[in-house]
Amino acid sequence: VNVLVIGGGSWGSVFSTLARDRGHAVTLACRDPAQAAAIAATARNPRYLRDVDLSGIEVTTVEGAPAADADLVAIAVPSRSFAEAVRGLPGTCPVLVLSKGLDPGGGRRLSELVEERPVAVLSGPNHAEEIALQLPAASVVASADLELAIALQHALVSQVFRVYASDDVVGVELCAATKNVIALAAGGVDGLGLGDNAKAGLISRGLRELARLGGACGARPETFSGLAGMGDLIVTCWSRHSRNRRAGELLVRGLTPEQALAEIGMTVEGLTTAPVVRDLARGLGIELPITEAVCLVLEGTAPLGLVSSLMAREPTTE
């Protein structure tokens, strides 16, 4: 199978090695020509995960990418660049969405931006840093066409990467996008020193509110309690590799979103996604107390008072 991976960030690079190791012919297309040249020369990504051996992977620029010859195009660019990456993409082969987020220009799920060709999404607790070390991980591939999901599952599954198939593309994609908002809040709990109980409580209630939003969008609740939901959420909220968690920690210590971004030096999807999720929920008439609180912090409200208001909400049933 000819696999074209668009986006030479850490996940695009490591996903390329997973596909290569399953015997596929992989081309990695970088948006930055200098980066493409460096990888072609050294078989290493000069910017991300330098220890990962990219030999055996063709490297090109996005402009020169052989999209028309691919059997699968996997896209791993930041969500704000996704629309541009799929616009005018040649060929008719399936697209696999590796990016996590919502389109900032309207809040659509990224797979909705893929027009007139089959589309699937891959998501789960998959920090690239660990997959690069060949540590075991599990993930979900979802498509409205379950047969496509199962075909991709079989094309990607290996002894170190266990893939589950799902037809709940709405749920998997909403999990991937919205969990970063809860991760910002979890980072806030860390930054305020509120402890593990508080963080686990926040994550559980956060997942419940995301599942409520998902339900209104046609997703299945059990997707939110699976690998793409809970699994990815807890690793994002607990792992030292998580940029969104780290950003939340910096925000409650008084940094602005811009300063937090500068400190982290990589894309922090939750900062873009939080207001998009909030507006989507408001439009649907769904209450998301944790997401609303995150947006208030992004707008400069002091976080401690928000914790008190969340704790003081009218007691309810679970």
Added chain:
Amino acid sequence: VNVLVIGGGSWGSVFSTLARDRGHAVTLACRDPAQAAAIAATARNPRYLRDVDLSGIEVTTVEGAPAADADLVAIAVPSRSFAEAVRGLPGTCPVLVLSKGLDPGGGRRLSELVEERPVAVLSGPNHAEEIALQLPAASVVASADLELAIALQHALVSQVFRVYASDDVVGVELCAATKNVIALAAGGVDGLGLGDNAKAGLISRGLRELARLGGACGARPETFSGLAGMGDLIVTCWSRHSRNRRAGELLVRGLTPEQALAEIGMTVEGLTTAPVVRDLARGLGIELPITEAVCLVLEGTAPLGLVSSLMAREPTTE
């Protein structure tokens, strides 16, 4: 309200302070008379969480406990001692189960051992060490009688302890008992150095298998993705306070269950619960691959081969 708490361990002690701080008249009954005497003399528990101020709480032995005068009896003894603690308990007031586990003599839920009086259970991500520091936490109180659950919710809720009511006593109780088995496995992942992706994947699939067992026992799936399920599970699997996680880590490093117990020096519920859960599931014809693997490790099987077999299972849908 007169509250009698039976069991002077860390959770019994800290729960007593939560009830006291809500204005209830609290008596703490210790199984060890020397411990009761020490607390009465110093207002400190000599064995657990010595910094917690127990002043204002009456202390007695279990034999001398004024159970007949109580409006609520909360029981926080290890699960293997629960049957003895409720046997012949005077009075007719409701019992609140704080213990987490299954009765080793038959695998019944602990609330099933409470006969002919109203019963509720309290469970959630509530490490006593953090609640002792007045850090915020959330929990679920469940009873088949939702009105009792709501009454207890209102009796216990505070600015630092947010309580949700539920009528799914089966689900909450099974979550509390079975999560320790998954925590042992998560500790194993830590001990083997498999990383956060693997641990989050294991936890998600572990919760899925527990929910399957719960469903067969009449529990609701959403309980497993809530505070008492996922919430408690993630704090148990990630917190440095968790004894079950720690025990799993020691087991994969080659200690026997007895040696791990000795090293930890406190009850490790998962060691008792794992075979009980396995037998319960087998009796119901339900497949629990992670629980089975945990039991094999407890019986001496080398853990690394089990990880490979879990990863190599036939790919499936989520």
